[in-house]
Amino acid sequence: MATMDIDMQAAPVIGELPDEVLWLDGGQRYCVCAFYTPNYLPQILSLKASVEALGINHYFKCYQPRGGWEANTRIKADFVAHALTRVPDHDVAYLDADSVVRKPLVLFDQPTADVTILFHHRKKYKLEILRIAAGTLLVRNTPGGRAFAAAWAAEAAKAAPIDVDEDLIYRLMPTLGGVSYAALPRSYYKIFDSGGTVQPVIEHFQASRGQFKVRKTRRRIRQIGTIVGGVVLALLVWWVATHLRISWR
Numbered sequence: 360m361a362t363m364d365i366d367m368q369a370a371p372v373i374g375e376l377p378d379e380v381l382w383l384d385g386g387q388r389y390c391v392c393a394f395y396t397p398n399y400l401p402q403i404l405s406l407k408a409s410v411e412a413l414g415i416n417h418y419f420k421c422y423q424p425r426g427g428w429e430a431n432t433r434i435k436a437d438f439v440a441h442a443l444t445r446v447p448d449h450d451v452a453y454l455d456a457d458s459v460v461r462k463p464l465v466l467f468d469q470p471t472a473d474v475t476i477l478f479h480h481r482k483k484y485k486l487e488i489l490r491i492a493a494g495t496l497l498v499r500n501t502p503g504g505r506a507f508a509a510a511w512a513a514e515a516a517k518a519a520p521i522d523v524d525e526d527l528i529y530r531l532m533p534t535l536g537g538v539s540y541a542a543l544p545r546s547y548y549k550i551f552d553s554g555g556t557v558q559p560v561i562e563h564f565q566a567s568r569g570q571f572k573v574r575k576t577r578r579r580i581r582q583i584g585t586i587v588g589g590v591v592l593a594l595l596v597w598w599v600a601t602h603l604r605i606s607w608r
Contacts, residue, residue, distance in 0.1 A: 375400075
């Protein structure tokens with residue numbers, strides 16, 4: 360089993376699912392958990408097929424949409440807190456619905472922290488930025504893991520309309536003393552078209568790219584506004600300079 364490599368494409372698997380699917384005969388200490396909205400049924404079926412091929416515990420639950428894309432991402436916080444109670448004898452290995460497991464998740468057999476999450480480095484201008492990504496997330500069924508999930512769900516309950524799931528984690532992390540974190544390897548969160556030589560253990564297909572996102576639209580509007588404002592200012596300076604020169608003469 361340890362050498363198996365699932366060769367499954369992102370193509371939809373045709374079928375249906377009940378609103379809740381739970382299978383715990385895999386023998387792992389963790390359970391792969393994912394939520395989905397009805398429009399993600401093809402993706403969750405692909406994920407289900409991949410974990411079944413590897414004999415991995417899994418729990419999937421369907422939720423009705425809560426509004427736009429941003430609101431739907433915040434379901435994740437409620438779902439993880441729920442999953443810890445639904446599978447109380449297992450850690451929760453959360454995966455986004457549009458992912459596929461390619462190889463056995465050996466890292467999750469021996470976790471070293473309450474929460475394991477991807478940290479990735481970015482450089483913007485001269486700033487060094489450490490970001491998180493929560494598409495793959497191991498939350499242990501420990502006091503620290505449960506405290507993390509409860510705080511995440513509490514942040515979701517009071518979130519702004521354009522907040523996404525990861526915004527909430529940034530806010531709660533400084534408030535949770537005693538919760539331990541570990542860095543997830545990139546192979547456990549490999550974006551399908553990201554290039555590089557990393558061989559995926561878990562591959563993500565970014566199905567949300569085609570969805571309307573309020574925060575992205577607002578950012579583009581601000582960028583356009585900045586450009587237009589700069590052009591208007593430049594024209595104003597030119598006009599003033601030209602007319603002052605004419606008046607001086």
